[in-house]
Amino acid sequence: MTTRVTLSHLDWLEAEAIHILREVAGQCENPALLFSGGKDSICLLRLAEKAFRPGKFPFPLLHIDTAHNYPEVIAFRDRRAAELGERLIVRSLEDSIARGTIVLKSPLESRNRFQSVTLLEAVEEFGFDCLIGGARRDEEKARAKERVFSFRDEFGQWDPKNQRPELWNLYNARVRKGEHMRAFPISNWTELDVWQYIAREGLELPSIYFTHKRQIVRKNGLLAPVTDLTPAKDGDVVEEIDVRFRTVGDIPCTAPVESTADTIDEIIAETASTAVSERGATRLDDQTSEASMEQRKKEGYF
Amino acid sequence: MAALERIQDHGLLRFLTCGSVDDGKSTLIGRLLFDTRTILTDTLAQIERTSQRRGLSAVDLSLLTDGLSAEREQGITIDVAYRYFSTGTRKYIIADAPGHEQYTRNMVTAASTADLAILLVDARKGLSVQTRRHAAVCHLLGIRHLVVAVNKMDLVEYDQAVFERIRADFQDFAAGLGLSDTTHDVTFVPMSALNGDMVVDRGEALAWYEGPTLLELLETAPGAHGDAAAKAEQFRFPIQWVCRPQASDDPELHDYRGFCGRIESGTVQVGDRILALPAWIETKVKAIHIGGQPLTSAVADQSVTLLLEDEIDLSRGDMLVKAGSNGSTASAANGDGAVPEVTKQLDAMVCWFAETPLDRSRKYTIRHTTRSTRAAVGEIAYKLDVNTLEQQGAEKLAMNDIARVSFRLAQPVFCDSYAKNRATGAFVIIDEATFDTVGAGMVV
Ligand SMILES: Nc1nc2c(ncn2[C@@H]2O[C@H](COP(=O)(O)OP(=O)(O)O)[C@@H](O)[C@H]2O)c(=O)[nH]1
Ligand SMILES: [Mg+2]
Numbered sequence: 081m082t083t084r085v086t087l088s089h090l091d092w093l094e095a096e097a098i099h100i101l102r103e104v105a106g107q108c109e110n111p112a113l114l115f116s117g118g119k120d121s122i123c124l125l126r127l128a129e130k131a132f133r134p135g136k137f138p139f140p141l142l143h144i145d146t147a148h149n150y151p152e153v154i155a156f157r158d159r160r161a162a163e164l165g166e167r168l169i170v171r172s173l174e175d176s177i178a179r180g181t182i183v184l185k186s187p188l189e190s191r192n193r194f195q196s197v198t199l200l201e202a203v204e205e206f207g208f209d210c211l212i213g214g215a216r217r218d219e220e221k222a223r224a225k226e227r228v229f230s231f232r233d234e235f236g237q238w239d240p241k242n243q244r245p246e247l248w249n250l251y252n253a254r255v256r257k258g259e260h261m262r263a264f265p266i267s268n269w270t271e272l273d274v275w276q277y278i279a280r281e282g283l284e285l286p287s288i289y290f291t292h293k294r295q296i297v298r299k300n301g302l303l304a305p306v307t308d309l310t311p312a313k314d315g316d317v318v319e320e321i322d323v324r325f326r327t328v329g330d331i332p333c334t335a336p337v338e339s340t341a342d343t344i345d346e347i348i349a350e351t352a353s354t355a356v357s358e359r360g361a362t363r364l365d366d367q368t369s370e371a372s373m374e375q376r377k378k379e380g381y382f
Numbered sequence: 383m384a385a386l387e388r389i390q391d392h393g394l395l396r397f398l399t400c401g402s403v404d405d406g407k408s409t410l411i412g413r414l415l416f417d418t419r420t421i422l423t424d425t426l427a428q429i430e431r432t433s434q435r436r437g438l439s440a441v442d443l444s445l446l447t448d449g450l451s452a453e454r455e456q457g458i459t460i461d462v463a464y465r466y467f468s469t470g471t472r473k474y475i476i477a478d479a480p481g482h483e484q485y486t487r488n489m490v491t492a493a494s495t496a497d498l499a500i501l502l503v504d505a506r507k508g509l510s511v512q513t514r515r516h517a518a519v520c521h522l523l524g525i526r527h528l529v530v531a532v533n534k535m536d537l538v539e540y541d542q543a544v545f546e547r548i549r550a551d552f553q554d555f556a557a558g559l560g561l562s563d564t565t566h567d568v569t570f571v572p573m574s575a576l577n578g579d580m581v582v583d584r585g586e587a588l589a590w591y592e593g594p595t596l597l598e599l600l601e602t603a604p605g606a607h608g609d610a611a612a613k614a615e616q617f618r619f620p621i622q623w624v625c626r627p628q629a630s631d632d633p634e635l636h637d638y639r640g641f642c643g644r645i646e647s648g649t650v651q652v653g654d655r656i657l658a659l660p661a662w663i664e665t666k667v668k669a670i671h672i673g674g675q676p677l678t679s680a681v682a683d684q685s686v687t688l689l690l691e692d693e694i695d696l697s698r699g700d701m702l703v704k705a706g707s708n709g710s711t712a713s714a715a716n717g718d719g720a721v722p723e724v725t726k727q728l729d730a731m732v733c734w735f736a737e738t739p740l741d742r743s744r745k746y747t748i749r750h751t752t753r754s755t756r757a758a759v760g761e762i763a764y765k766l767d768v769n770t771l772e773q774q775g776a777e778k779l780a781m782n783d784i785a786r787v788s789f790r791l792a793q794p795v796f797c798d799s800y801a802k803n804r805a806t807g808a809f810v811i812i813d814e815a816t817f818d819t820v821g822a823g824m825v826v
Contacts (some may be wrong), residue, residue: 086393086605089473093394098672098685099644102622106698106752130673131642131685134635135625169630217464224463243461244819245487245735247494249644249811250749254817268475270466 090277093128097265099249100228101131103208104263107253111210111263115141115168117149117157117286118328120214120266123274126281127265139212140167144199146377147189148309149176150329156286171202171257191331201309202259208262210253214310218270228267234258237322271326272351279344291342294323302335393605396475398492400520401502402512404762406533410480410502410575411465414597417582420467428614449458468701470792472601486768486782489516490822493704494808497606500529500596505538509551517552519568522557522731522784522824524804527603528561528568530705531559533594534573540587545572559563559771571596605679607647615682616798617648618806619702620751627685635773640671640687641696643752646805650688651679655705656697659724659796664705665692700795701754722796722806728757730823731766731800732779736813740779740787740821750795750809757811760788779821786826800824 081179085301087095104111115121130138141161145154161168165266173191176182176198185195203211217224227243227252253261266274278285293307297316303323305308309331312318324347341347414420424811433442459814465476493499499520520528530552537550538544549570556568571580572591579585582597592600593767607615625640632658640667650656654667670677671691680686696702706720728748734740740759763786765776779785800807811821 087681089468092683095683095685099622102642102685103752106622131440132623132625133674134629135627135640138623144744218466223464224460224465240461245491245810245822246460246819247491247810247822248808249495249802250751250808252749252810252812252817252819254812256817262557268464268466270468272468274507 083269090273090280093269093273094277096249096268097124097127100130100251100263101128102213103229103251104261104274105132105210106203107251107255108210108261110206110208111139111212112142112169112206112208113137113139113212114214115143115157115161116214117143117153117160117287117326118214119274119285120216122160122283122285123266123269123277124214125160126277126283137166138165140169142169142171142202142208142211144195144202145170145172146195146330147172148191150288150328150331152288153179153286153328156284160284169206171198171205173198176201176329188332190330192330192333193288194329196236198256203236208260209255210263212265213261214266215264216269216270217267226267227265228346229253230262230264232260232262233254235262238278272348275344275351277347279348286287288325288328288336289347291322291324293320293338294336295320296323296336303338304335305331307331387448387484390599392471393608394473394475395498395600395603396477396496397498397500397600397603398479398489398496398520398525399488399500399502400479400516401531401533402504402507402510405502405507407478410500410531410533410573411476411579413467413575413578413581414466414476417578417727418467418469418597419441436716438468440628441721450652469597469601474600484782486515486519486784487733489519490523490733493525494521494822496520496523496525496599497819498527498529498603499525500531502531503548503552505532505534505544505548508548509555511624511669511769517555518559518766518768518771519784522826523562524800524807526566526567526609529596529599530568530570531575532570532572533575535572535579535588536577540572540574540579542572542590545570545591547610569599571599579631579688583646609650612647612682612799613773615803616722617650617654617702617704617804618646618722618751618798619643619650620646620687620753620805621660621696621698621700621702621814622752624697637693639688639693640689641702642685642687643702644685645680645682646751647682647803649679650686651683654740656688656702657705658692658720659701659703659722660794661694661696661700662693665693665694667691699751701751701753703796719798719802722798722803723797724794726791726794728791728797728809728823730787730789730826732785732811732821732823734779734781734783734785734821736818737781738813738820739781745814746802747812747819748791748795748809749799749812750771750807753793753795754812755791756814757791757792758790760786760790787823789823797825798826 132270173194182194182197227246255261295318296303297312297318306312307320321338322340324338324339324341341350389698422688463478463789467474473696479489479492501516532545532548572588573580580595584595619642622640623642627635627638629635638721651668656667657664667688669690670680671687704720706718743760746757748755762776765783768784776785798806807825809823810819814822
């Protein structure tokens with residue numbers, strides 16, 4: 081018998097993620113999987129297929145919509161959920177704004193940090209005891225220390241100094257009513273692993289991940305997209321160049337990168353030789369403080 | 383597809399860095415990331431700014447790993463940080479564990495998933511109490527591959543005699559620990575993490591050293607189920623989830639009943655004779671699936687779905703193993719190791735994590751593979767002084783203590799000794815009041 085004893089690194093990462101998803105299913109009563117239409121959560125859906133098909137997913141998909149998303153991504157999200165035949169729940173920041181639970185200082189303010197309000201409202205509305213997310217530890221320093229199963233108190237807060245020890249692959253997802261877990265099946269993946277997996281599995285992505293012409297303004301070395309939400313200001317030099325997005329999110333705070341890559345292989349080649357981290361290249365709101373992510377996560381941010 | 387080929391695969395290695403505070407762990411990780419070009423320019427710019435703000439003369443690579451604000455304030459590593467890099471042949475997951483004694487529990491956590499440990503020693507200071515403690519913890523947690531990195535060689539003029547002395551000291555100590563040549567391998571590398579000698583590049587200063595660089599050692603080290611000891615592992619498949627599509631209108635899926643789980647050890651093939659525990663029912667593997675796609679065989683670490691010849695009612699927490707050579711029920715007794723021990727009694731080395739000490743009058747929940755059961759604490763045979771390895775009598779078990787403890791269980795578990803099998807020999811202890819994970823155990 082010639083059995084290969086060593087799995088390739090993608091096979092290993094996939095097996096670990098499937099195991100984590102099944103632990104959520106086995107331990108939690110009412111979980112949900114956060115699906116944004118972004119590349120990380122697209123991988124999560126494929127992993128869920130591998131974990132649970134030919135059965136149905138033992139959880140619905142949940143999207144917290146900032147209402148500032150690119151329409152291509154929203155269309156993709158709806159189509160993907162329909163193709164899978166799985167239930168998609170969408171909760172919008174607009175509803176929280178209408179309810180008065182989110183108060184914006186200006187209508188175009190970045191909505192990133194307000195997502196946690198709507199998210200926690202959804203947790204309460206549906207009584208979710210676990211949210212599965214596509215966060216990776218390589219994204220940011222505070223994330224590098226977060227557990228695969230991460231405990232949230234009734235205010236949705238993460239306490240980095242008081243995390244549950246996590247040994248071997250024995251995860252502890254027990255919570256009381258009102259508290260919940262966050263589970264991160266692709267914690268150990270890097271951006272490159274994600275792209276390699278997308279290539280291997282032939283996963284479809286929203287079109288804005290590939291090169292397209294877009295009007296942008298250069299700001300502090302980043303490319304700020306010119307959109308209806310974020311029109312050019314007086315004195316801005318608007319250029320139309322070839323760009324693609326490395327991550328998709330709230331329009332006012334997600335920057336594309338200059339690129340002519342129109343296939344996954346070209347994106348992988350760029351990612352393997354890139355000089356700037358995903359967050360550094362694409363986040364217009366994150367550079368204020370080294371600790372800003374840790375702070376936001378403590379407040380319940382994803 | 384140039385990029386894809388360049389990142390072709392020799393699997394994945396998980397390792398741990400440990401050693402006393404200031405021996406250079408964070409610097410070494412920074413060096414590995416830097417010299418394998420994993421650090422990206424904006425991250426580097428950020429730590430350069432921080433280094434300058436603190437008035438440091440050179441870039442402090444340790445800032446890469448110390449991520450929590452409390453850690454940056456105190457300048458020490460408190461929690462385990464995970465880092466990633468890839469060389470083109472292999473992907474690495476590094477666990478950077480804190481050195482202080484009050485964080486022994488974090489080191490135990492980091493060691494639990496590591497295949498290899500890098501133990502840093504400051505060439506000027508030689509083996510310290512902490513070095514010995516960390517070696518003992520690595521041994522206890524079943525890490526079979528140890529690299530002793532004699533660091534800061536630049537501060538002892540790259541003197542070979544210093545290196546040889548530390549090597550001899552460690553070998554003495556390792557013999558006392560019970561690290562035997564047949565089950566463990568210990569390698570020694572002289573280096574300067576600061577200057578980069580013998581980490582990724584050989585450098586010029588250590589010409590007398592002819593062995594591999596640290597990275598060469600990592601590239602060739604056996605992975606989790608790749609070494610000789612692991613090849614003797616038996617098939618263990620704890621059931622996590624049962625897939626029942628219950629599609630009454632689909633004749634193919636109507637009776638589909640798939641047992642989902644991760645192969646913790648060993649291998650399985652279609653047609654293998656299987657024993658289901660605790661039912662003690664024997665059957666055969668009809669098919670192996672991942673996401674509905676068939677495979678003919680599967681190996682340790684893979685997450686698969688097994689379909690069985692006979693319809694048996696199994697659920698999460700049950701376990702599939704290979705039926706022994708002499709028929710199912712007899713095989714446990716005939717000792718070929720195919721069947722794990724089925725027991726309501728556990729005798730284990732326990733590391734305590736919680737601030738509240740172990741309370742022998744209370745009941746706890748034990749999680750072993752995918753099974754949970756209530757447990758009563760029996761005897762504390764002794765407490766281990768992790769610095770001297772002395773056994774001491776103990777009534778209590780406080781945070782960071784390691785002790786030999788027995789438990790009585792409400793339900794049986796299917797276990798092997800931890801030395802034989804890290805998956806079926808391990809469990810965690812959960813406090814039934816707080817739901818916190820308060821301890822971890824390794825079956826003796
Ligand atoms: N001269 C010299 N200094 C080193 C070396 N490795 C680390 N250091 C220094 O030792 C100090 C402690 O290093 P650090 O990586 O923070 O140690 P940790 O506590 O084990 O993480 C820092 O000032 C480093 O610059 C080395 O190889 N040579
Ligand atoms: Mg450190």
